[in-house]
Amino acid sequence: MSELFVEKYPEQARLIRLAFTASFIALGVGAVFGLLQALHRTDILRIVESPTYYTLLTGHGVFLVVTFTIFFLVGLYQWAVTDSLDRGPVDPRVTWTWYGLMSAGTIITAVTILAGFLGDPPEVLGSELSADVLFTFYAPLQANPLFYVGLVVFVVGTWLAGADWFRTWLAWSRDNPDERIPLPTFMVLTTMIMWYISSIGVAIAILAFILPWSLALTESLNPTLTRTLFWYFGHAFVYFWLLPAYLLWYIVLPKLSGGRLFSDPLARVVFILFVLLSTPVGIHHQYLDPGISEGFKFIAMTNTMFLLLPSLLTAFTVVASMEHGARQRGGEGTFNWLRALPWRDPAFTGMALAGIVFAFGGFTGIVNAGMNINYLVHNSVWIPGHIHTQVGTAVALTLMAGSYWLVPQLTGNRLVNRQAGLVQVVLWFLGIVFMTNSMYRAGLFGVPRRTAEPEYSFEYDIGVGSMAELNVQLALGGTLLFVSAMLFLGIMLLTAFNDDTEPLVDGTIPPALSGPEDSPPVLDNLRLWIAIALVLVVIAYIIPLASIVDRGGLFGPDIGPFPVFVQITDAIPTVFYSLGALIA
Amino acid sequence: MNIHTYERLWIVGAMVLIVGFIATITYGSVGLGITMIDDEEETLAPDEIGEDERFADPRVEQVGEDEYAAYVVAQTFVFQPDPIEIPADSEVTFYVTSRDVIHSFTVVGTNTNTMVIPGEVATMTVEFDEPGEYGVICNEYCGAGHHDMEGELTVVEAEEFDLTDLAVDAPDEVEPGEEVELTATVENGLLEEVETTLTVEIGEETIEEEVVVEGGTSEEITTSVDADDLGEGDHDWTVEVDDESDGGTVTVGTDDGGDES
Numbered sequence: 001m002s003e004l005f006v007e008k009y010p011e012q013a014r015l016i017r018l019a020f021t022a023s024f025i026a027l028g029v030g031a032v033f034g035l036l037q038a039l040h041r042t043d044i045l046r047i048v049e050s051p052t053y054y055t056l057l058t059g060h061g062v063f064l065v066v067t068f069t070i071f072f073l074v075g076l077y078q079w080a081v082t083d084s085l086d087r088g089p090v091d092p093r094v095t096w097t098w099y100g101l102m103s104a105g106t107i108i109t110a111v112t113i114l115a116g117f118l119g120d121p122p123e124v125l126g127s128e129l130s131a132d133v134l135f136t137f138y139a140p141l142q143a144n145p146l147f148y149v150g151l152v153v154f155v156v157g158t159w160l161a162g163a164d165w166f167r168t169w170l171a172w173s174r175d176n177p178d179e180r181i182p183l184p185t186f187m188v189l190t191t192m193i194m195w196y197i198s199s200i201g202v203a204i205a206i207l208a209f210i211l212p213w214s215l216a217l218t219e220s221l222n223p224t225l226t227r228t229l230f231w232y233f234g235h236a237f238v239y240f241w242l243l244p245a246y247l248l249w250y251i252v253l254p255k256l257s258g259g260r261l262f263s264d265p266l267a268r269v270v271f272i273l274f275v276l277l278s279t280p281v282g283i284h285h286q287y288l289d290p291g292i293s294e295g296f297k298f299i300a301m302t303n304t305m306f307l308l309l310p311s312l313l314t315a316f317t318v319v320a321s322m323e324h325g326a327r328q329r330g331g332e333g334t335f336n337w338l339r340a341l342p343w344r345d346p347a348f349t350g351m352a353l354a355g356i357v358f359a360f361g362g363f364t365g366i367v368n369a370g371m372n373i374n375y376l377v378h379n380s381v382w383i384p385g386h387i388h389t390q391v392g393t394a395v396a397l398t399l400m401a402g403s404y405w406l407v408p409q410l411t412g413n414r415l416v417n418r419q420a421g422l423v424q425v426v427l428w429f430l431g432i433v434f435m436t437n438s439m440y441r442a443g444l445f446g447v448p449r450r451t452a453e454p455e456y457s458f459e460y461d462i463g464v465g466s467m468a469e470l471n472v473q474l475a476l477g478g479t480l481l482f483v484s485a486m487l488f489l490g491i492m493l494l495t496a497f498n499d500d501t502e503p504l505v506d507g508t509i510p511p512a513l514s515g516p517e518d519s520p521p522v523l524d525n526l527r528l529w530i531a532i533a534l535v536l537v538v539i540a541y542i543i544p545l546a547s548i549v550d551r552g553g554l555f556g557p558d559i560g561p562f563p564v565f566v567q568i569t570d571a572i573p574t575v576f577y578s579l580g581a582l583i584a
Numbered sequence: 585m586n587i588h589t590y591e592r593l594w595i596v597g598a599m600v601l602i603v604g605f606i607a608t609i610t611y612g613s614v615g616l617g618i619t620m621i622d623d624e625e626e627t628l629a630p631d632e633i634g635e636d637e638r639f640a641d642p643r644v645e646q647v648g649e650d651e652y653a654a655y656v657v658a659q660t661f662v663f664q665p666d667p668i669e670i671p672a673d674s675e676v677t678f679y680v681t682s683r684d685v686i687h688s689f690t691v692v693g694t695n696t697n698t699m700v701i702p703g704e705v706a707t708m709t710v711e712f713d714e715p716g717e718y719g720v721i722c723n724e725y726c727g728a729g730h731h732d733m734e735g736e737l738t739v740v741e742a743e744e745f746d747l748t749d750l751a752v753d754a755p756d757e758v759e760p761g762e763e764v765e766l767t768a769t770v771e772n773g774l775l776e777e778v779e780t781t782l783t784v785e786i787g788e789e790t791i792e793e794e795v796v797v798e799g800g801t802s803e804e805i806t807t808s809v810d811a812d813d814l815g816e817g818d819h820d821w822t823v824e825v826d827d828e829s830d831g832g833t834v835t836v837g838t839d840d841g842g843d844e845s
């Protein structure tokens with residue numbers, strides 16, 4: 001057994017533990033909000049007023065898909081770089097700086113969101129401290145400026161993290177001039193290239209338009225432009241959640257299955273494809289937007305379909321690696337080898353279940369990507385169905401499963417209670433099946449997403465089953481997920497304090513069956529891929545952006561702000577107003 | 585590069601699948617002519633909606649034989665007009681814009697669904713075969729009352745559909761011995777002429793008049809009743825044509841009952 005990570009790199013282990021701690025706190029809060037949403041939407045239990053539902057939903061989105069996923073990502077990537085390059089960062093102060101920036105940004109943004117629960121939020125920077133704008137913050141909805149400031153600080157932290165990893169790699173390559181980039185580091189670097197290229201979009205949206213406008217420095221903005229810049233970033237953002245899970249599937253899952261990765265070269269190809277294709281597809285989130293011509297939507301659709309390729313390749317490699325592992329463990333037959341897999345290991349089982357859910361969710365993604373059929377499901381609750389199978393399970397469950405393997409190496413403590421871990425991952429799987437089954441079906445009948453009260457004066461035309469049954473499934477699924485999340489956090493907490501034990505894990509990653517020497521060195525030519533990615537981005541975006549600016553102006557056709565304070569006192573007049581208007 | 589045979593097959597299969605998807609969708613939009621929300625319309629600033637002839641008075645209008653335009657304004661947290669009434673089996677083009685934040689205009693259970701972005705005018709042309717009542721909702725979060733944002737789309741049989749508008753001019757007070765004159769202006773928003781019946785009820789009397797209104801014009805119909813036939817006092821009147829109606833009260837003689845305002 002190799003030396004434990006925590007013994008070899010105590011400072012790195014500490015940083016990663018802190019990143020995971022931030023990530024898990026966000027998971028805990030997000031899960032509580034998720035449960036409340038599930039009960040509220042289904043009218044089983046409404047403990048907040050409906051306008052406050054949107055404070056919950058903003059928190060749920062931000063804490064889970066920004067804080068939980070990205071803090072986990074930076075922790076995992078710090079591990080991957082350190083472990084695969086076999087060295088620490090060039091300057092640990094930089095490392096702590098990005099951790100500090102990310103934490104500070106998170107706290108600032110979290111405060112603005114959570115202040116929305118106060119009956120009478122204080123005034124800060126000229127507007128009420130509140131940010132009920134959901135994680136997509138589409139202008140002209142307006143949050144307190146600090147909400148955007150926090151996001152910017154957080155993103156700058158991630159940029160610095162990427163720079164830190166590049167620097168570590170450059171230092172390593174000076175010492176190892178003729179070696180190929182180790183696969184985990186290759187994955188980290190390519191992910192970060194994708195992140196740099198895409199997050200520029202949201203940075204411009206915030207810094208040039210939304211933040212000055214929220215500070216009343218500019219009077220107006222162009223909502224189509226800020227929305228398009230958001231989605232320029234948005235699809236790469238979802239791959240930013242996904243790629244840490246991919247890293248675990250490629251690097252750790254084969255090992256957990258008892259074997260080795262099938263092909264290192266194809267893993268590199270997959271990550272390169274993500275660098276190239278993740279950004280020039282963002283307009284597929286805007287199929288229903290006026291102000292963008294059909295041609296650009298068509299280009300985005302075509303690119304999106306090609307983006308299926310890396311995921312299909314991954315499906316092959318992961319299954320092939322698992323089969324190899326199973327056969328090493330004595331598995332035989334066409335399908336019987338499945339039984340030889342280590343199903344008692346929560347780390348393995350969690351990732352395998354996550355993979356199954358991901359495959360299913362992938363098909364629903366194809367539906368979303370189809371320009372025409374998208375009209376049926378756009379902004380229906382089908383979309384959170386898709387979100388929860390993908391980031392909410394394929395990613396979240398993989399990260400949780402990965403923690404069962406990684407956290408003991410980071411703490412030097414034995415994982416408490418593997419059986420409980422197994423129960424946890426299975427509960428998550430069951431929960432997601434119920435919850436998303438309800439969401440997908442309800443979405444097809446037209447039930448909208450992002451709403452506190454999906455009941456209206458008309459009846460939905462439910463083809464099969466009934467609204468009541470769909471609601472029960474949603475609430476049941478949500479409750480199982482919540483219990484599972486709490487169980488996971490409990491296990492992690494106990495493991496963190498499980499001091500007087502030795503971990504049972506072995507951290508060594510065996511080399512791939514087909515190693516990097518089987519692939520052309522051009523795969524490691526990051527400059528080349530950056531250049532091609534930029535060209536593709538320019539082709540896909542320059543004309544649409546120019547056309548949006550040309551039509552609506554850089555600062556828009558006079559669009560005033562619309563601050564959202566969820567205060568019941570504010571909401572009552574609007575509700576009456578709308579009731580009045582309905583009657584009149 | 586060293587690629588396993590099975591892996592090669594898989595890659596080829598994956599590419600075939602992808603190209604297949606693209607071909608299907610392309611056929612859907614080009615071959616079947618399913619159109620998408622587009623950037624056809626000029627931008628329109630929210631504070632200019634009041635001066636825009638389409639949206640100043642949100643409504644449904646006939647623009648051709650079996651062709652209609654519906655001008656809809658979305659704002660926190662209502663749609664105008666509401667309900668929206670359109671004929672079945674006709675081409676209806678919705679023009680939707682927003683007065684404030686991003687909303688959607690979504691006819692539940694159909695693929696009539698568009699984002700409504702302030703500054704932009706979304707258009708989509710649809711045909712409803714089934715008469716009935718459809719729920720219209722906003723499915724993009726637009727603020728605290730988002731879940732209350734709801735409207736109604738009523739699809740009526742093409743033959744029963746009209747765009748008739750009624751305005752009535754009637755006196756409040758008439759001296760005994762004079763005539764009570766009611767002038768109804770019947771406006772026909774359709775392009776074809778309509779033949780319909782105008783019903784006037786006043787006091788105990790009911791008068792029916794056949795009216796023919798050319799497409800896109802209006803007719804004035806005046807009916808009169810002897811005030812003496814009604815007798816002194818307050819008399820309620822109503823005028824009805826198609827689904828439209830108007831009503832009021834006329835007083836014959838000086839009303840010493842009190843209400844002087």
Ligand code: HEM
Pocket residue numbers: 030031032034035037038041057058060061064065068069134135136384387388391392393396448449450451452477478479481482485
């Ligand atoms: C404890 C388990 C969870 C429950 C019960 C839950 C429940 C829900 C519900 C009911 C919604 C729909 C809200 C609406 O559209 O009105 C929602 C939205 C969402 N959830 Fe979860 N969720 C859970 C975990 C997660 C996880 C782990 C993630 C991601 C890592 C996640 C990401 C999201 C996102 C991105 C949305 C959409 C937010 C938006 O529309 O702005 N959820 N969740």
Ligand SMILES: [Cu+2]
Pocket residue numbers: 234235238282284285
């Ligand atoms: Cu996307």
Ligand SMILES: [Cu+2]
Pocket residue numbers: 687688722723724725726727730731733
């Ligand atoms: Cu809304």
